[in-house]
Amino acid sequence: MKKNFIFVLILFTILSMINAIPHQLYKRNTNFEPCAEFPPETVVPDVVLSPDPIIAGQNNTFTITAEFSEDIQHNDSIYIVFIKYPTQIPIEPTFYDNICKYLNVSCPVTAGTNITATISVPVPASLPSTYAIGIVVINSSKQYLSCAIAIVDSSSQYFNLISYPFLLIYLNLKKKKFFLLLIEFVNNLSLYYFIFE
Numbered sequence: 001m002k003k004n005f006i007f008v009l010i011l012f013t014i015l016s017m018i019n020a021i022p023h024q025l026y027k028r029n030t031n032f033e034p035c036a037e038f039p040p041e042t043v044v045p046d047v048v049l050s051p052d053p054i055i056a057g058q059n060n061t062f063t064i065t066a067e068f069s070e071d072i073q074h075n076d077s078i079y080i081v082f083i084k085y086p087t088q089i090p091i092e093p094t095f096y097d098n099i100c101k102y103l104n105v106s107c108p109v110t111a112g113t114n115i116t117a118t119i120s121v122p123v124p125a126s127l128p129s130t131y132a133i134g135i136v137v138i139n140s141s142k143q144y145l146s147c148a149i150a151i152v153d154s155s156s157q158y159f160n161l162i163s164y165p166f167l168l169i170y171l172n173l174k175k176k177k178f179f180l181l182l183i184e185f186v187n188n189l190s191l192y193y194f195i196f197e
Contacts, residue, residue: 030054030133035147043068043146047135053152054133057125064117064135068145072109074100075140080121085130085151095121099137129153 032047045066054060062080078099082091100107102117109115130153137146 030150030152032133032135032148032150035134035136035149038144038147041069042144043137044148045135045137045146047148047150054123054127056123056127058123059120060123062117062119062121062135064119065114066137066146067112067114068109068137069111070139070143070145071111072099072103072107072115072145073139074098074107076100076107076145077138078102078117078119079134079136079138080119081134081136082124082127083132083134084128085132091124091127091131093122093124095119127152 030047030049030052032045034044035042043066045064048063048065050061050063064078076099077096080095082094083089084091097119099117102119103109104116104118105113130151133150133152135146135148136144138144
């Protein structure tokens with residue numbers, strides 16, 4: 001249950017950050033940006049996708065390069081999440097694992113070391129025309145070491161989500177059961193989004 005709570009917290013944070021600011025979208029290249037409202041010391045990794053654009057239903061290689069401001073330990077985790085717009089529903093399957101399995105060096109890694117993680121991620125079989133990709137690295141103390149967001153839109157050049165009233169989050173547990181968590185925001189009752197072509 002503790003692991004599931006952390007997973008919910010990660011998804012909640014990703015969804016909150018990607019909706020805080022407008023994002024410019026690219027039809028051909030996936031552009032990762034800093035997560036809004038994170039502390040300035042939060043590392044924004046360089047992310048290269050192969051293939052790019054992503055192909056639904058196939059594995060995609062994420063090459064993530066960063067120089068972390070804190071040590072990377074054996075139990076630090078990486079999350080890669082695909083998210084629908086405008087419903088804010090994570091698209092299964094979601095990916096999370098120990099980041100040390102994918103690094104080009106052995107853990108622990110001293111802060112300031114330039115490291116690369118190469119991860120083959122299963123892409124959902126069906127992707128909507130507009131979706132987000134969130135990448136987060138978190139340590140065992142639940143501190144965010146890194147965060148990056150990309151908004152992908154196959155039909156529009158700009159997408160700006162001003163606000164949203166709820167999040168729908170699916171949790172994939174060990175028994176492969178899915179639970180639905182509905183989070184309602186009391187202070188915001190309307191969802192507005194604009195797509196500028």
